[in-house]
Amino acid sequence: MFEVLERDGLARIGVLETPHGRVTTPALLPVVNPNQPIVSPRDLASRFRAEILITNAYILGKGTLRETVLRDGVHRLLDFPGAVMTDSGAFQSHVYGDVEVTNAQVIEFQKAIGSDLGTMLDLFSEPEHTLDRAAADVDETIRRAKEAAELKGGLALVGAVQGALHEDLRERCAREVSSLDIAVAAIGGVVPLMESYRFRDLVRVIVASKKGLDPSKPVHLFGAGHPLVFPLAALLGCDLFDSAAYAKYARDGRMLFPDGTRHASEVRDSGCACPVCSSRPMAEIAVDERLLAEHNLHVSFAAVREVRRAIAAGDLWELVERRARAHPALLDALRELRRHNDFLEEYEPLSRPGAMYYVGPETAHRPILHRYRRRLQERYSPSPARGLLALAEGSRPYSDRYAAVVAKALAAADVHPVVKSLWGPVPLELDHVWPLSQSLIPDSPDPEALEAAEVFFRQWAAGAGYALGMLWEGAETIEELRAAAPGPRQVDWNLLRVRATADLQFGRGAADALLRGQVTYVVSKNTGKVRNVLADGEHVLSLRAEDGFFSLKAAGARRLKVAFPPPRLRIVVDADAVPFHREGKNVFAKFVKDADSDLRPADEALVVSPGDELCAVARAAMNRREMLAFRRGVAAYVREGVPSLGSA
């Protein structure tokens, strides 16, 4: 039912199939009040390109439309050609304290009216609920989810995750509910957090839920209708949002913007490019509820599309960091993210297109840089030099001239140059690797960033065995270095680069395995940089210009397979699939039996049979958790099939 087409960390562009068409995610579901829709569902489809909407089964079941909707079905009642999701009444229990309907009744009703997605009746955990109370409600929500899964018949079920602010409960509820036969997992109980701008708590709740959720299920964030939160929620892996805000705010004379809410009466020029604002004077818009609702819809749909654009471009983090400046509470949420880096990092790709922009002290704490620093510690073998030449960020050798000076210093003295970058220490031979090679930083970064750079550097240097007395600052000290140094040293710069990159990318020891024997290079005529690496005449690696990492060749993969025991670097596929991969066919998730938990999206991987025979080299599209969960989609793109030894 759900297939991921593109991803950027936990965020993804996907397609959700329904009986009433395909829905591209992230998607916004406008909430339609069946009694008085301010913008007709027909208009939502045609003018706003809504592929799905949401309405309330509880209200339909209690009101005067009950008989009509049971007779005609919800699509005909609303006159909407796309998919219709229905909600159950759990939110009404939050508002009114209780609802007069059972879980079983709500499920049966949604089946009867033809909902494309029908929601169970979960118990709404309020943020302030104690652990005991929330645990009891989670138990009951899980019981009802099971009941709903039994009763659902052909209904695509929306299972709910509750648990208040208790992270363990959220994770447990998510795990249990998403293990059932549900089509969508919905994170509930978050409206009170969003209403009071408790975005940091919202981050905690979403992350805890995502940890438990089956990653192959699309995730709905219940009640998230303000464009302010779309980028952050999508970044954390939410795929569906529903907006009652467009109508509710219009009723109060308020306008939604990507950076907040404003009273229409206080706005003279909205500064909005939407069809409403660009064609009419504010005085007319401000007093017209329908125009306000249309503005709100335009802005909300555009905000969701902007998230999709950012996912496709790989710059959703930048968007989140920019948007965080719309409200101090969003900034708090941004600063909370680093607490969850170990989890977020699992979903980070090896690299992203384009340059990394420094936009504040938070940038250095992105999970992809957290990984860089960790891998540097775990995988990079410190140079055997007797000291480190710590270069300031700005002195990175963009120019050949500067590089020559550094090379001279290297040759003259037994020191190793390391850039003290804002992202973490960068030994000069890793300077070409993304994002270290491609990043834009301000001329005068803030003190937090500079201090963090210092801390990153010192921690790494100490861990790598360099004492304080072995650190030299800046390029000005070259003369001093010469004086203090034990003597000239020969450096094969190309070899250093290849070795360091291979270890960083595949693990410590990879360089030894890949480069065993006589090493030769093919060098680019244009850039003078290494392009292909051969060992004993075998083409083992190709360097990618776009991110400075290697593409792995079959010969290289064979060497790595010998050096690294299972499960390292492996994707284990079903025996039946092996012949296809040997011929170069991609690895589909449903045929993956297991995989290295250290693999990340875009990592190079060895595709092996259950008996650990190498059958292809591939570029992963998912991490292990995802490969094991998804029944649809490509788990890894095969670069090169490896014929069986028998057939060779």
Add this chain to the structure above:
Amino acid sequence: MFEVLERDGLARIGVLETPHGRVTTPALLPVVNPNQPIVSPRDLASRFRAEILITNAYILGKGTLRETVLRDGVHRLLDFPGAVMTDSGAFQSHVYGDVEVTNAQVIEFQKAIGSDLGTMLDLFSEPEHTLDRAAADVDETIRRAKEAAELKGGLALVGAVQGALHEDLRERCAREVSSLDIAVAAIGGVVPLMESYRFRDLVRVIVASKKGLDPSKPVHLFGAGHPLVFPLAALLGCDLFDSAAYAKYARDGRMLFPDGTRHASEVRDSGCACPVCSSRPMAEIAVDERLLAEHNLHVSFAAVREVRRAIAAGDLWELVERRARAHPALLDALRELRRHNDFLEEYEPLSRPGAMYYVGPETAHRPILHRYRRRLQERYSPSPARGLLALAEGSRPYSDRYAAVVAKALAAADVHPVVKSLWGPVPLELDHVWPLSQSLIPDSPDPEALEAAEVFFRQWAAGAGYALGMLWEGAETIEELRAAAPGPRQVDWNLLRVRATADLQFGRGAADALLRGQVTYVVSKNTGKVRNVLADGEHVLSLRAEDGFFSLKAAGARRLKVAFPPPRLRIVVDADAVPFHREGKNVFAKFVKDADSDLRPADEALVVSPGDELCAVARAAMNRREMLAFRRGVAAYVREGVPSLGSA
């Protein structure tokens, strides 16, 4: 010709009158290529609501259209009903090295074709020009400006400011050119800075130019057509922008966005709400130059309107701080602003509507907070207490309960509570003053901000005579304080507040003058806060709920006038205007003879005759420089006329 209607610091919403209608500023002037307009001028007026456009007189004068435009005039040629500004060819000299026309010829030609605004032929200073070369070019530019002013006849002239990156030259050129009879001052030579994202240099150039410019003249920033720079440029006092970018970028298949530029071919969902993007698939837009140009226009016009919205709402600083996260070079520009705080502060209002949002470590350096910290040092009399109780930001007494604890501590010990806020130290009796009373900060601010708060606090405490040993941290130490304290102390909280606020607002000594005699209060029944202050039965001050400052009453003004010698707090008006102000009429700038250079927009002021007789109490709308420069508009809104003693 130019009148300011609203302002936010140096930024302003104004009206520029032309023979072809009124132009609301900030305004965007689309550049129209007369030979092949991609969007017709008629469409620009009707569909994009353009009130003014710009085209090139040099190109018109050289090309095949020369005879037509001389015969029909530029408006008929372009078929545009609004105002037309023409450029002179100076930019062409930057591109091609030279132009085959003289300043006098260009001026005559622009007169002949009926330009509403015609530009002199200045010499384009390249950023890398040395001081000597730039100085010679500035001399020639000034000479030509004078020549143009002599030749212009009825033409509204655009004078140009050059001077490369040399701040003194920029200021001198600006001063000389804007002292002539010009309608608009244009800052030139900045396109190379914007093309290479040298926004920090752009800030320096604009500030240096603004220092020299007559503040009553509208300022055009030549070649600024990317929405990325509109908020920053407007914040620094630029009123007009011209965009060739909408068409040039469209020709290259690029789309403008408020946060940058993207290749249309790489964008699947634009995430833009404009009429083009919200009604058509990207695949269609991406290959259609005209649609791209329309998108670019929608986005650019909306960006200018957004700036107007922000000026009217008083939150342009927030917009600039948010937008700075679109590119590291913009962040550098934002961090540059604090270097110019002494100048920027002169234009800052006393307070702004709404809360101040903390959006990064740069917020604390806004000029309005720079002023607060300076005034605190200069105007606030430190409490005679024997120590300071330094309260952390979060412990600010939002709740009565907390306030009671602090009051107890106060009563028990001889210490004075001061919040160590991110904005600077806040003695508790100033806690109700904007923005200290109304600000939103994150729960976990970044270290730069916390460190700055510490530095602000220590510097002030030391300056106020508190030694380190006299500082107590936090509210936890109340018991400790009791033990160490010399004894209970009576505190009249209301009196402390009124005194501290009066001194901060009007200057040290104001409280003594205003409160001489028996002080009584009228207290609000709703809030329990002081509303009116009476001294010996005279109503001297009213406290404003919206910003915590005072409105000055006539009785208070009389007391201040005695206490503070001229020119302090005064606006000196023409003798002829005195009777009108005595009757409560507003002060128009053209009748202002002089004013206190410490007056700021929204400050309370004494309106006096040339002989220093008090004739009204007013709220300033301008600072001194502006009052003396403007010939139009209100310099101060009179609250209360003061009848002459003779007539009383």
